[in-house]
Amino acid sequence: MHEIRIAEDLSSIVVEAAKREKLLNVTRxxxxxxxxxxxxxxxxxxxxxxxxxxxxxxxxxxDIEILNVEMKCMKCGSDFLLIDNQFACNLCLSDDxxxxxxxxxxxxxxxxx
Amino acid sequence: xxxxxxxxxxxRNQHRAEEVRKMLLSKKLLMVNIISSPGAGKTTLLExxxxxxxxxxxxxxxxxxxxxxxxxxxxxxxxxxxVVINTEGxxxxxxxxxxxxxxxxxxxxxxVLFVENVGNLICPSQFDLGENFKIAVVSxxxxxxxxxxxxxxxxxxxxxxxxxxxxxxxxNFNLTDFKSDLKMIxxxxxxxxxxxxxxxxxxxxxxxxxxxxxxxxxxxxxSQAKNL
Numbered sequence: 001m002h003e004i005r006i007a008e009d010l011s012s013i014v015v016e017a018a019k020r021e022k023l024l025n026v027t028r029x030x031x032x033x034x035x036x037x038x039x040x041x042x043x044x045x046x047x048x049x050x051x052x053x054x055x056x057x058x059x060x061x062x063d064i065e066i067l068n069v070e071m072k073c074m075k076c077g078s079d080f081l082l083i084d085n086q087f088a089c090n091l092c093l094s095d096d097x098x099x100x101x102x103x104x105x106x107x108x109x110x111x112x113x
Numbered sequence: 114x115x116x117x118x119x120x121x122x123x124x125r126n127q128h129r130a131e132e133v134r135k136m137l138l139s140k141k142l143l144m145v146n147i148i149s150s151p152g153a154g155k156t157t158l159l160e161x162x163x164x165x166x167x168x169x170x171x172x173x174x175x176x177x178x179x180x181x182x183x184x185x186x187x188x189x190x191x192x193x194x195x196v197v198i199n200t201e202g203x204x205x206x207x208x209x210x211x212x213x214x215x216x217x218x219x220x221x222x223x224x225v226l227f228v229e230n231v232g233n234l235i236c237p238s239q240f241d242l243g244e245n246f247k248i249a250v251v252s253x254x255x256x257x258x259x260x261x262x263x264x265x266x267x268x269x270x271x272x273x274x275x276x277x278x279x280x281x282x283x284x285n286f287n288l289t290d291f292k293s294d295l296k297m298i299x300x301x302x303x304x305x306x307x308x309x310x311x312x313x314x315x316x317x318x319x320x321x322x323x324x325x326x327x328x329x330x331x332x333x334x335x336s337q338a339k340n341l
Binding site (some may be wrong): 002005006010011012013017021023031036037038042084085086087088095101103105106107108109110111112113 | 116123125126240259
């Protein structure tokens with residue numbers, strides 16, 4: 001259900017940007033979610049539709065890119081993708097790792113006229 | 114025409130959370146965000162914690178509840194400041210709601226503020242409240258698969274309280290599997306195996322959280338961040 005609140009915040013950002021850029025219609029909203037954020041795209045789409053109702057973005061297409069969880073080992077420097085929830089280096093097995101991608105929740109751009 | 118934005122969608126929440134964090138730091142006050150599913154035992158954990166740590170530290174509680182104040186009623190007997198945030202159906206607390214209620218507390222006369230988040234394992238873990246750290250509470254009756262199903266919370270949590278260990282014989286909960294899944298997700302997390310109703314294992318939790326509170330009240334120069 002956090003999809004609703006995130007969609008509302010997204011709508012505010014889109015409406016603000018459209019106003020600033022003097023767009024009458026927003027045709028596309030490009031966003032990016034990391035896999036760890038556990039957003040269900042179908043639910044998010046419904047929440048977004050509700051959030052942008054009666055705004056210049058009411059007919060905008062929503063493009064959601066989902067990013068895999070990518071990590072870096074702080075011990076041996078290897079970069080690797082998360083497999084089976086194993087938050088440890090797949091080479092040296094160190095648990096001293098940094099999550100590089102996978103926690104994103106950001107808006108990339110909007111398109112409009 | 115395409116307009117680049119590249120902005121965190123929860124930017125406003127994040128900024129407010131940083132404000133809360135700064136305010137708490139200036140007041141030498143620890144804030145702990147307690148997250149679990151409904152019925153895992155957050156309020157019972159707080160009851161036991163208030164009983165034992167209440168005489169040693171000045172405790173405040175923020176109760177996140179969808180509609181009622183029943184959890185807050187249970188804590189009233191400890192004579193501590195409690196503020197209820199009713200989310201009116203919302204599945205999590207956010208930093209704006211926390212910021213608004215901080216005024217209701219005498220922050221100069223508190224050592225620790227426990228935030229009991231709304232019962233949910235996904236949504237609350239996305240919203241930074243400005244806390245020092247998150248605690249995940251999970252009970253054996255929910256099954257041993259929770260870390261695997263909700264990795265974000267268990268990855269972010271500083272400690273995990275496994276509650277209702279006295280009920281393991283009546284469930285199919287596999288402690289070995291639970292521990293091995295948790296270790297894969299967060300090898301450095303502190304795990305406390307407890308029964309909040311019977312009292313098993315709680316001493317270690319009291320010591321641990323007591324040390325965290327002390328490290329805020331009496332920070333060794335420059336080491337506060339490390340201790341937390």
